[in-house]
Amino acid sequence: MSLSFAEENYLKAIYLLSKNGTETVSTNAISEMLQTRPASVSDMIRKLSNKGVILYQKYQGVSISEEGKIMALRVIRKHRLWEVFLVEKLKFNWDEVHEVAEQLEHIRSPLLIRRLDEFLGFPKYDPHGEPIPDEAGIIQEKKSIMLSEVAEMIQGIVCAVNDSNPLFLKYLDRMGIYIGAGVRVVEKIDFDGSMVVLIDNKQKVSISREVCENLWLSI
Amino acid sequence: MSLSFAEENYLKAIYLLSKNGTETVSTNAISEMLQTRPASVSDMIRKLSNKGVILYQKYQGVSISEEGKIMALRVIRKHRLWEVFLVEKLKFNWDEVHEVAEQLEHIRSPLLIRRLDEFLGFPKYDPHGEPIPDEAGIIQEKKSIMLSEVAEMIQGIVCAVNDSNPLFLKYLDRMGIYIGAGVRVVEKIDFDGSMVVLIDNKQKVSISREVCENLWLSI
DNA sequence: ATTAATTTTTAGACTTACCTAAAAACCATT
DNA sequence: AATGGTTTTTAGGTAAGTCTAAAAATTAAT
Ligand SMILES: [Mn+2]
Ligand SMILES: [Mn+2]
Ligand SMILES: [Mn+2]
Ligand SMILES: [Mn+2]
Numbered sequence: 001m002s003l004s005f006a007e008e009n010y011l012k013a014i015y016l017l018s019k020n021g022t023e024t025v026s027t028n029a030i031s032e033m034l035q036t037r038p039a040s041v042s043d044m045i046r047k048l049s050n051k052g053v054i055l056y057q058k059y060q061g062v063s064i065s066e067e068g069k070i071m072a073l074r075v076i077r078k079h080r081l082w083e084v085f086l087v088e089k090l091k092f093n094w095d096e097v098h099e100v101a102e103q104l105e106h107i108r109s110p111l112l113i114r115r116l117d118e119f120l121g122f123p124k125y126d127p128h129g130e131p132i133p134d135e136a137g138i139i140q141e142k143k144s145i146m147l148s149e150v151a152e153m154i155q156g157i158v159c160a161v162n163d164s165n166p167l168f169l170k171y172l173d174r175m176g177i178y179i180g181a182g183v184r185v186v187e188k189i190d191f192d193g194s195m196v197v198l199i200d201n202k203q204k205v206s207i208s209r210e211v212c213e214n215l216w217l218s219i
Numbered sequence: 220m221s222l223s224f225a226e227e228n229y230l231k232a233i234y235l236l237s238k239n240g241t242e243t244v245s246t247n248a249i250s251e252m253l254q255t256r257p258a259s260v261s262d263m264i265r266k267l268s269n270k271g272v273i274l275y276q277k278y279q280g281v282s283i284s285e286e287g288k289i290m291a292l293r294v295i296r297k298h299r300l301w302e303v304f305l306v307e308k309l310k311f312n313w314d315e316v317h318e319v320a321e322q323l324e325h326i327r328s329p330l331l332i333r334r335l336d337e338f339l340g341f342p343k344y345d346p347h348g349e350p351i352p353d354e355a356g357i358i359q360e361k362k363s364i365m366l367s368e369v370a371e372m373i374q375g376i377v378c379a380v381n382d383s384n385p386l387f388l389k390y391l392d393r394m395g396i397y398i399g400a401g402v403r404v405v406e407k408i409d410f411d412g413s414m415v416v417l418i419d420n421k422q423k424v425s426i427s428r429e430v431c432e433n434l435w436l437s438i
Numbered sequence: 439a440t441t442a443a444t445t446t447t448t449a450g451a452c453t454t455a456c457c458t459a460a461a462a463a464c465c466a467t468t
Numbered sequence: 469a470a471t472g473g474t475t476t477t478t479a480g481g482t483a484a485g486t487c488t489a490a491a492a493a494t495t496a497a498t
Contacts, residue, residue: 100330278494
């Protein structure tokens with residue numbers, strides 16, 4: 001059994017929204033992530049459910065099946081390996097890879113992905129710090145904490161960022177924030193959730209709640 | 220204006236069948252190359268004609284327009300660059316690349332293809348000896364002659380092969396024939412068009428007309 | 439010049455993946 | 469328990485890309 005591009009995109013979205021398959025996912029959440037209409041999501045949900053890759057009861061949201069999880073992880077593995085390729089080998093900036101990887105993740109060839117993995121030296125994380133599942137679908141999840149949850153005076157290392165928004169990534173570039181950067185929380189502004197942070201013990205910058213919620217630190 | 224995967228496949232087929240746009244192409248020829256029904260070809264021809272990438276009069280076959288030629292060459296460029304990547308970087312055998320390249324050729328990203336070209340060192344030929352069009356669509360056509368046209372006692376270097384059939388390429392591997400191999404025609408059997416040839420001044424082997432018509436030599 | 443064979447096109451249908459508009463179910467209040 | 473708002477589903481429709489069967493045009497053969 002094999003999935004079309006569209007089916008793969010939906011399944012991946014469902015997997016990511018379900019936090020590794022632990023939570024149930026709503027139609028609207030999927031519709032927003034994929035920029036399609038809820039009606040289209042309902043259609044696709046029925047299809048994926050018939051194929052057995054998700055579990056579904058009308059009006060009760062969907063969860064991902066064991067088989068679906070495996071297939072979603074295969075797509076995610078491909079997406080992230082291609083991102084590594086683009087950055088490491090083709091000198092793409094981290095904000096330029098998402099859209100291309102969104103296409104490349106659908107290329108069908110087990111040999112290709114095995115060889116690509118080997119060629120890249122079996123990377124464990126993509127350019128945004130996201131873990132790359134291995135062939136068996138096993139993920140090396142890093143213990144990390146959202147910057148917005150970090151207390152004042154505590155410091156850590158940026159270990160992952162939200163990769164889907166190029167504008168966000170360009171903004172981080174401008175701020176001098178990258179995977180591996182040291183960040184110390186200098187001041188938390190309760191009023192709007194923004195923070196003043198010290199980056200690499202050099203620049204002191206103010207960043208919004210929005211940004212804090214898309215940066216993960218390892219402490 | 221942009222073309223779908225299917226449209227790109229048709230346009231490429233038409234370009235290749237038209238020998239660089241010089242000849243007119245029949246519906247049946249396209250249908251056979253793409254393994255679709257003639258009725259489907261008629262449908263697609265109308266679409267491509269409306270888009271201005273081919274020239275078409277009912278029942279009179281199609282020819283490719285200047286714009287169509289440019290777009291076909293872009294797809295061919297991508298196909299062949301990816302083939303080089305797969306062989307040179309990912310250690311694919313030359314008989315394993317065609318199907319994957321058939322998918323990769325449709326990835327849309329001008330930056331990707333420019334960087335890939337650079338990463339590969341601006342190759343001029345693909346693993347089957349086919350020329351790779353440059354960004355402007357200009358092809359370095361090698362002067363070559365079909366082995367079946369070569370006279371007895373004449374020798375040459377294998378410079379290109381038909382890439383679309385993995386079985387054919389595996390057969391060449393077994394025979395010790397590769398791009399760059401020296402071939403001398405020892406004997407031509409008029410009766411069935413087969414030949415006895417000497418490869419790299421070592422093995423003497425007999426090959427069929429079929430094979431001779433898919434091997435090009437530079438003399 | 440007819441007739442026969444072949445090629446090409448049209449007609450009508452199916453699947454996938456999307457959409458809008460409307461109905462149905464769910465949920466959160468009062 | 470009834471109401472109103474939100475979420476989700478259904479109904480019906482479109483476009484792309486394919487198909488089979490049948491009609492039309494072209495080409496080849498008598
Ligand atoms: Mn995708
Ligand atoms: Mn990423
Ligand atoms: Mn293709
Ligand atoms: Mn080739």
